[in-house]
Amino acid sequence: MTRKSRRMYVLVVAIALLASATALVLTALDDNITYFYSPSDLKTKQVTVGRALRLGGLVEDGTFEKLDGGLKVKFSITDGAETVAVTYEGILPDLFREGQGVITEGSLNEKGEFVAHEVLAKHDENYMPAEVIEALKASGEWRGDEEQITE
Amino acid sequence: MSVFHRFANPNRFLKLTNQVLPWVSGLTVLSLAAGLYMSFFTSPPDYQQGESVRIMYIHVPSAWMAMFVYTSIAIASVCSLIWRHPLADLAAKASAPIGAGFTFLALATGSLWGKPMWGAWWVWDARLTSVLILFFLYLGHMALMHAFEEQERGNKAAAVLAIVGFVNIPIIKFSVDWWNTLHQPASVMRADGPSIDPSMLWPLLIMGVAFKLFYIVVLLIRIKSELIEAKLRKYRRAVVDKAH
Numbered sequence: 094m095t096r097k098s099r100r101m102y103v104l105v106v107a108i109a110l111l112a113s114a115t116a117l118v119l120t121a122l123d124d125n126i127t128y129f130y131s132p133s134d135l136k137t138k139q140v141t142v143g144r145a146l147r148l149g150g151l152v153e154d155g156t157f158e159k160l161d162g163g164l165k166v167k168f169s170i171t172d173g174a175e176t177v178a179v180t181y182e183g184i185l186p187d188l189f190r191e192g193q194g195v196i197t198e199g200s201l202n203e204k205g206e207f208v209a210h211e212v213l214a215k216h217d218e219n220y221m222p223a224e225v226i227e228a229l230k231a232s233g234e235w236r237g238d239e240e241q242i243t244e
Numbered sequence: 245m246s247v248f249h250r251f252a253n254p255n256r257f258l259k260l261t262n263q264v265l266p267w268v269s270g271l272t273v274l275s276l277a278a279g280l281y282m283s284f285f286t287s288p289p290d291y292q293q294g295e296s297v298r299i300m301y302i303h304v305p306s307a308w309m310a311m312f313v314y315t316s317i318a319i320a321s322v323c324s325l326i327w328r329h330p331l332a333d334l335a336a337k338a339s340a341p342i343g344a345g346f347t348f349l350a351l352a353t354g355s356l357w358g359k360p361m362w363g364a365w366w367v368w369d370a371r372l373t374s375v376l377i378l379f380f381l382y383l384g385h386m387a388l389m390h391a392f393e394e395q396e397r398g399n400k401a402a403a404v405l406a407i408v409g410f411v412n413i414p415i416i417k418f419s420v421d422w423w424n425t426l427h428q429p430a431s432v433m434r435a436d437g438p439s440i441d442p443s444m445l446w447p448l449l450i451m452g453v454a455f456k457l458f459y460i461v462v463l464l465i466r467i468k469s470e471l472i473e474a475k476l477r478k479y480r481r482a483v484v485d486k487a488h
Contacts, residue, residue: 097326097327100325100326101326104322104325104326104407108407108410111408111411112411115411115415119415119422123423126370126423127370127423127424128367128368128369128370128423128424128425128426129424129426130424131424149424185363186361186362186363187360187361187363188292188293188361188362196426211363212363213362213363213364213367213426214361214362214363215362215426215428216292216293216361216362216428217428217429218428218429218430218431218434218439218440219431219439219440220290220297220300220431220439220440220441220444221290221291221441222288222289222290222291222441222443222444223288223289223290223291223294224288225288225291225441226291
């Protein structure tokens with residue numbers, strides 16, 4: 094074996110070991126790396142009341158309401174399978190609307206409601222010109238969220 | 245192996261660089277001008293994000309380059325460690341600050357984009373955190389290269405760091421698929437085709453090409469100056485030796 098090929102084998106083995114070690118660590122830390130729980134996770138993980146966590150999903154259509162006519166709002170977050178009611182007091186991000194992905198930070202209360210102290214809007218991977226959406230809506234072809242167009 | 249070692253000769257490399265450089269520079273200016281014009285004037289506002297979407301045309305190519313340059317450094321480091329290719333260390337050394345610059349640009353523009361869209365300048369989700377680690381890897385690489393009295397040892401240590409740090413690259417790329425993140429999944433490089441309208445995809449791709457060309461131009465200039473510096477050192481030593 095030449096020195097070159099020996100160096101190559103050492104490098105290949107080292108990289109393979111490193112990659113598997115990293116994979117193991119990341120799998121073990123899966124729960125900590127995940128930025129938010131879905132409503133289904135919340136059910137299966139048996140989260141205790143008052144524990145700080147993030148809950149993410151889509152704002153369910155027709156559930157958004159303002160409480161006391163002020164900054165306090167109530168809506169439900171769903172992942173299709175499970176739904177959790179959320180209350181929040183504060184300013185909502187521009188992209189927030191029904192059908193939009195959001196991530197909320199807070200904790201569960203005794204009633205099983207999620208009390209959020211921060212709401213972040215999650216943008217999806219779709220990019221479309223505003224005009225195209227307008228045209229689709231005009232022709233009745235648009236099947237996306239009907240709520241809002243920024244601009 | 246023959247082509248691989250052909251350009252190991254610094255003089256041959258310098259000659260080729262001087263021939264290629266004006267062309268690549270011209271193409272860089274052209275594509276950057278076209279890309280910027282399209283990004284700011286001809287591309288439409290997004291249906292959700294409005295005009296803020298224009299940040300994407302800087303942010304996304306910067307992020308691509310942050311990963312591309314690191315991958316180049318890792319490949320150069322493998323060439324350096326196994327085949328002792330004389331230009332490999334030089335290429336890695338010349339690339340690191342450029343890559344760090346692109347990574348910083350991606351982080352900064354991402355932060356400016358995150359505030360209006362998500363409602364936060366920064367969150368510790370898997371994508372953002374792994375890119376921040378990439379930035380630190382670049383800084384570590386640059387520091388290690390200069391940490392030793394003998395350049396040779398610095399090169400070796402930095403090469404090992406670059407290869408070890410390469411595990412971070414697939415983590416960055418797939419972080420948005422493997423874990424729940426605030427950052428959205430890939431729009432362009434994904435299995436079932438881009439989910440971005442052609443009127444926005446084209447400016448983005450042209451900016452991507454412009455950034456890549458820019459990297460090549462700066463890389464060639466930096467390698468060139470390193471080679472010339474090495475030559476100068478040699479001459480100076482020869483003159484000093486003669487004087488004694």
